[in-house]
Amino acid sequence: MKDRKVVCRCEDLTEEDIIKAIEEGYDDLESLKRYTGATTGPCQGKGCLMHLIRILSQKTGKKPEEIGVTTQRQPVNPVPLYVLAEGEYE
Amino acid sequence: MSELKVAVIGGGIAGLSAAYFLAKSGAEVEVFEQRYLLYGASGRNSGGLTVQFNDEELIKLALRSLDLYDELQSEVKFNFLLRKDGYLKIANKNDEAKLESEASLLKKFGVKIEILNQNEVKELVPDINTKAFDLAYYFSKGGTVFPWPVIWGLARGCKALGVKVYDYTPATVVVENGSVKGVQTLDGLHKADFVINAAGAWSNEVSKSAGVELDNKIFKENICVTESLRPYLDPYIFDVSNNAYLSQSMRGEIVGGVVGREIDQIDKKGELDPLIRYAKFATNLIPKLKGLSVLRQWVGVYDLGKNGKPVIGFTKVKGFVQLNGFGRHGMSLGLAAGEKVAEMVLKK
Numbered sequence: 182m183k184d185r186k187v188v189c190r191c192e193d194l195t196e197e198d199i200i201k202a203i204e205e206g207y208d209d210l211e212s213l214k215r216y217t218g219a220t221t222g223p224c225q226g227k228g229c230l231m232h233l234i235r236i237l238s239q240k241t242g243k244k245p246e247e248i249g250v251t252t253q254r255q256p257v258n259p260v261p262l263y264v265l266a267e268g269e270y271e
Numbered sequence: 272m273s274e275l276k277v278a279v280i281g282g283g284i285a286g287l288s289a290a291y292f293l294a295k296s297g298a299e300v301e302v303f304e305q306r307y308l309l310y311g312a313s314g315r316n317s318g319g320l321t322v323q324f325n326d327e328e329l330i331k332l333a334l335r336s337l338d339l340y341d342e343l344q345s346e347v348k349f350n351f352l353l354r355k356d357g358y359l360k361i362a363n364k365n366d367e368a369k370l371e372s373e374a375s376l377l378k379k380f381g382v383k384i385e386i387l388n389q390n391e392v393k394e395l396v397p398d399i400n401t402k403a404f405d406l407a408y409y410f411s412k413g414g415t416v417f418p419w420p421v422i423w424g425l426a427r428g429c430k431a432l433g434v435k436v437y438d439y440t441p442a443t444v445v446v447e448n449g450s451v452k453g454v455q456t457l458d459g460l461h462k463a464d465f466v467i468n469a470a471g472a473w474s475n476e477v478s479k480s481a482g483v484e485l486d487n488k489i490f491k492e493n494i495c496v497t498e499s500l501r502p503y504l505d506p507y508i509f510d511v512s513n514n515a516y517l518s519q520s521m522r523g524e525i526v527g528g529v530v531g532r533e534i535d536q537i538d539k540k541g542e543l544d545p546l547i548r549y550a551k552f553a554t555n556l557i558p559k560l561k562g563l564s565v566l567r568q569w570v571g572v573y574d575l576g577k578n579g580k581p582v583i584g585f586t587k588v589k590g591f592v593q594l595n596g597f598g599r600h601g602m603s604l605g606l607a608a609g610e611k612v613a614e615m616v617l618k619k
């Protein structure tokens with residue numbers, strides 16, 4: 182078997198998977214994230230976002246500054262529902 | 272007849288559906304999306320599909336949309352990750368009249384809503400806490416769709432028919448002597464015979480640029496997903512009395528939230544209060560979910576016509592067409608609404 186360059190461990194995505202998606206036209210970071218699922222697993226992008234930006238930059242010739250970053254969503258780390266359910270509101 | 276030119280503002284389910292059906296009939300169509308596809312509510316929702324409405328027009332649109340999901344999915348060759356595993360409305364006694372009137376209206380359309388007892392609900396949803404509700408109204412042909420492939424699939428179908436879909440391209444309406452001339456973007460004027468306002472929560476502003484008052488209400492809704500579980504929860508569950516909902520996506524995540532609240536100005540900041548209320552609802556309804564962790568929460572904004580209904584049709588400005596105001600039900604109604612607007616425009 183060929184060496185697999187794993188980019189996103191949560192969603193099991195290789196560098197080729199990402200490149201293929203870019204070639205299919207999902208060539209802005211927001212669309213690429215959603216189409217591949219990268220950055221949406223348990224690590225929420227902590228492990229893969231920089232790789233995505235690097236690959237996008239290499240493929241499209243855009244600078245990382247132009248590509249930007251995805252919105253960091255709360256919670257920063259996973260929180261169990263029973264913990265949240267203890268909270269108070271209003 | 273020279274070729275009909277149509278500009279669609281908004282790359283959500285409504286705009287893309289209209290664009291698709293117009294292009295299928297030979298119109299020359301351009302779609303303008305201010306950011307990326309999925310930026311609007313169509314990319315941020317929970318994908319619940321039902322026909323359980325208290326209004327004949329909505330029921331017709333919802334029934335037609337369910338058929339269109341099947342048709343379009345094979346036409347555009349894209350898997351929408353659609354599961355027709357049912358839509359379950361639960362409620363306490365106080366809301367019985369509401370659910371009853373929906374069910375009896377649906378009877379006229381030959382649609383059967385099953386009223387389930389607690390044991391039947393338990394069969395459908397193992398581990399559900401039957402003390403959390405009094406009533407259960409079940410539409411077996413409803414279900415859940417993953418919104419992203421719906422939008423990508425529609426966009427792909429549009430492009431195959433020659434539609435130009437411009438992302439990162441905000442547009443405003445250009446009107447001259449009471450008729451639309453086209454839309455204005457940063458790169459200039461795109462001429463069109465018709466301009467369709469399918470801008471979701473931004474429809475009021477788009478309408479204003481055409482000089483037409485709209486006054487849709489704007490809502491903000493927080494929603495979250497947990498880690499994945501093996502598939503086990505079939506129906507989409509909507510609690511009418513608590514205004515909260517949950518379902519399991521095809522990825523196995525539990526997706527849910529509490530229904531949004533009206534806001535004056537669009538803002539997309541996540542909030543803790545709705546998350547706490549949702550966690551209380553979810554752990555009470557299905558106690559087994561307690562240990563599941565929330566991975567991600569986000570916000571979507573949507574618009575509702577000021578009479579509580581979608582706004583679909585022509586305006587006082589010739590060629591300017593509304594296709595917005597779908598509230599919390601655009602995934603259930605949007606495909607058929609887009610088809611309907613396409614037919615109206617083609618007939619003119």
Ligand SMILES: Cc1cc2nc3c(=O)[nH]c(=O)nc-3n(C[C@H](O)[C@H](O)[C@H](O)COP(=O)(O)OP(=O)(O)OC[C@H]3O[C@@H](n4cnc5c(N)ncnc54)[C@H](O)[C@@H]3O)c2cc1C
Binds near residue numbers: 281318440443492
């Ligand atoms: C959290 C949440 C859960 C939901 N759950 C469900 C559900 O279970 N079932 C259901 O049926 N519905 C649900 N909905 C509602 C549904 O998502 C919406 O009704 C539907 O997506 C609206 O589609 P639309 O095409 O009208 O608008 P949108 O999808 O918002 O599309 C409008 C697009 O127009 C673009 N735009 C705006 N202004 C301009 C401009 N000037 N130029 C260019 N582009 C512009 C926007 O960027 C946007 O992408 C939910 C919504 C939310 C937020």
